[in-house]
Amino acid sequence: FLGEVRCADAPSALRSYTVTLVGWNDSEEPEPFVIGSSGPASCAAVLGFRDVISVGGIYTAEIDGYELPAERLRPSGGNASGSRRMLDVASGEAVTPRWTSRCGTTREDGVLAVNSRRTFIRPCDPLSDVSPGPTRLAVNASRILAPEAPHTACSLAASLDVEFSGGSLPPLVGVSCEAADVLFDVAPGSRIDLYAHADLASGPAGVECYAVPRAGETVYPTCQALTTKGLVAIDLSELADLCPPGASYDLYDASAPESPLNSLPLACGPTAKVGPFDAGDRSFAVTFRDGATGSPLPGSATCTATVIAGRTATATCFAN
Structure with missing residues (x-):
């Protein structure tokens, strides 16, 4: 069952492994039952079961492999417990197997x-590495x-440029459309926001993207066009x-103030x-209404913003 994994110190x-023995009832009761697990043994040793075996019984096995040597491991319930869960002798903490294998999966x-x-019990699948991989963000221009x-x-x-x-x-800067993934090692769980921009035939274009890295996985940012x-x-x-x-307001393009940009009054308070x-500098005129009657309120304001392709720009607003 070693496959490409080395057995060596x-x-x-x-360095060590355990075997969990699985028994199978007759064909009318197809569900297996776990008999128990061996204690840890050197990867060079052969493990076996004797007193728990019934003549005529059908058995498969599951293997857990560890980087720690056998003397550093003990079953959580003691050496005779049959527990599959291994503890570090030095720290008492649970130890997760680095590799697993199965010797049969059905009766x-x-x-x-x-x-x-x-x-x-054979044949067995080659050992499979189940340790968590690195947590990464992959940026792919295409x-x-x-x-x-x-x-x-x-x-x-x-090509395109990316800002975080x-x-x-x-x-x-200048990530080629044909480039392989650009990988960053990141912490899991925290949202990452980025802005990508490129020169298209129609002009400068951009998009805001985000990603939430998951532990042990490589994730790509989610982007619109x-x-x-x-x-x-x-x-x-x-x-x-x-x-x-409770009041509301109407927003007008300062260069074309004939009709408001909003189809319904915008509530004061929420953004x-x-x-x-289109990208570039813009100016907006603001007038106010009574929220209950819709009647005009005194005063007005002006808001200015520099629009950036693919982004949301926050306007600066001031009273006239």
Whole structure:
């Protein structure tokens, strides 16, 4: 069952293992039952079961392999407990196996115990490494440029740039559409936000993406399609005298103030996102209404923002 795993007293090698014996009832009761586990043994030793075996019984086995030597392990319930759970003798902490294998998975795979004969449970699957891998974020230019069809990415742009919010990771500049994944070792659980931008035939385009790394896995950021337009966030919390709770407001493009951009009045208090707009500097006019009657309220305001393709820009608002 070693497969490509070395049995040796060396780093990253198998040093010890345990065997869990599984018994199978007759064909009318197809569910197996666990008889128990052996104690830890050197990877060079042969493990066997005797007193718990019934002549004529059908048996399979499951193997757990460890990097720690056998003398560093003990079953959680004691040497005669038959427990599969191993503890570190030095620390008392539970030890997770680095590798596992199975010698049969069904009754038909099992071996028959014969009176006065040593029976080997085999064949066994090669040891499989079950240790958690590194936690990584993978940035792939083709997946960001063309989320639905990465193979078409190079027809959209030759490369892209990536910025991570808060400087959490170093920026990427000029990542080729044909480049392999750029990998970052990251902590699991914390959300990572990033902004990717590229020059498309239609002009500069961008998109905001995010990822939540999972322990032991490599994850890609979730992105929508790149866009040449952006949104604007309007926050009037600093203008509570003009826009108190319960009131509402209308937002106008300062260059075309004939009709409001909003189809319904916008409530004072919550931040509103409006757009999309072409990239560049924009100015908005704001008028206020009574929330109950819809009647105009005195005063007005102006909001300005620099729209960035694929991003949400926060406007700066001030009373006129």
